[in-house]
Amino acid sequence: MEQSKTQAPSLGLMHFGLMLAGLGTALLGPILPLLAKRWEMLDSQSGLLMTAKFCGAFFGGVTVSKKLRRSLLVGLIAGAVGFGGFAVAPSMVVGSVGLFVGGFGLGQIITSVNILAGRRFTSHRGSALSLLNFSFSLGAMLSALLAAWLLPHFMLRGVLEGFAGLFVIGLLVLWVQLRGEASSIEAPETAPAEAGPRAGLSGRVYLYFAGLLVLYGGLETCLSGWLTTFALRYGDKTLAVSEYTTLLLWMALTFGRVGASAVMLRVGEKTAQRGGLVLASVFTVALATAHSSLTIAGFAVLLGFSLAPFFPATFALLIEERPTARQAGIVVAVSGLGAAALPWMMGVVSTKTGSLQLALALPFAAALGLLAMSLFAPRTRPIAG
Numbered sequence: 001m002e003q004s005k006t007q008a009p010s011l012g013l014m015h016f017g018l019m020l021a022g023l024g025t026a027l028l029g030p031i032l033p034l035l036a037k038r039w040e041m042l043d044s045q046s047g048l049l050m051t052a053k054f055c056g057a058f059f060g061g062v063t064v065s066k067k068l069r070r071s072l073l074v075g076l077i078a079g080a081v082g083f084g085g086f087a088v089a090p091s092m093v094v095g096s097v098g099l100f101v102g103g104f105g106l107g108q109i110i111t112s113v114n115i116l117a118g119r120r121f122t123s124h125r126g127s128a129l130s131l132l133n134f135s136f137s138l139g140a141m142l143s144a145l146l147a148a149w150l151l152p153h154f155m156l157r158g159v160l161e162g163f164a165g166l167f168v169i170g171l172l173v174l175w176v177q178l179r180g181e182a183s184s185i186e187a188p189e190t191a192p193a194e195a196g197p198r199a200g201l202s203g204r205v206y207l208y209f210a211g212l213l214v215l216y217g218g219l220e221t222c223l224s225g226w227l228t229t230f231a232l233r234y235g236d237k238t239l240a241v242s243e244y245t246t247l248l249l250w251m252a253l254t255f256g257r258v259g260a261s262a263v264m265l266r267v268g269e270k271t272a273q274r275g276g277l278v279l280a281s282v283f284t285v286a287l288a289t290a291h292s293s294l295t296i297a298g299f300a301v302l303l304g305f306s307l308a309p310f311f312p313a314t315f316a317l318l319i320e321e322r323p324t325a326r327q328a329g330i331v332v333a334v335s336g337l338g339a340a341a342l343p344w345m346m347g348v349v350s351t352k353t354g355s356l357q358l359a360l361a362l363p364f365a366a367a368l369g370l371l372a373m374s375l376f377a378p379r380t381r382p383i384a385g
Helices: 010-025 028-039 043-062 068-087 093-122 126-152 154-180 202-232 240-269 269-286 293-307 310-320 325-333 335-353 361-375
Strands: none
Touching: 010 043, 010 068, 010 093, 010 126, 010 154, 028 043, 028 068, 028 093, 028 126, 028 202, 028 240, 043 202, 043 293, 043 325, 043 335, 068 154, 093 293, 093 310, 093 325, 126 154, 126 240, 202 240, 202 269, 202 293, 202 310, 202 325, 202 335, 202 361, 240 269, 240 293, 240 310, 240 325, 269 310, 269 361, 293 310, 310 325, 325 335, 335 361
């Protein structure tokens, strides 16, 4: 993998930023039962918290500047402010506002870091992005793990305040790095992917990649956001054990990204993408039929492995099409729309039918839709796999 010369943000800070984004993305799943009890929320109301966070992530992604370092800076500030506000929120309404601001920060961080990485790595891009997004999945995994470890011993407010403080640490590190490159915020960033007369996506390809990310954002968030609640109702019926079920999903996603990096060196991005979607469809149906903690945990692991290749493979295919910075930012950002809408719809279906198992029909349909789109993808230039 070829990378441009060292520059701010450093690769280490990019990994740290994505780890924070992973923590923030998976934040609600493990603590949702606690919040539902505290604020006396129905499933449909709990889903609105996810909607607020991911609507914020969408707006954060679509407003990413061509000056990507500046967007990373803004994202870290918004993350600190938003999640700090959520930590002290006295009600669901105030908490939703904090989550929207924090989500805005996540959108800025995820989009700017992935575009920066897509430009810096000029060969085996899918494999490189898979390793970088290992840190995102690691953060999501730590979200469930830390919830299970810390919440029995510390107040939820203190844990959330500590999370907000991590954004401040990232902000200080970035500020120090940028001081070493005095003009880095103001200077426009060069992008090999945008060079040449064919820069920019056609309307058809643009909509195709946007559609993929909308559905995938909804699929992943439906599973990660509702798995703790699902395991609590149909498994062991204890919160700590149910939180570990969500941890298993993110562990599989995390280490699956490492395996996906090796797989994509051999079979290509498109093949890895399709194979994972086939398995995800099958395992989502299997999860809906599970009636014990052991089977729920097993299918959570299998779903994590099957979902692992999708985002890095898809983003690598996107960069191969030479999008402009704004186009790439919007495509990544729209995943927040699916993440905002589908989990909320799951809550509505669950409330109306009285069954979270039936509500899993939504992520199943999303997986099938993604597979169909992958099989009939528009192609404008040769791509691997």
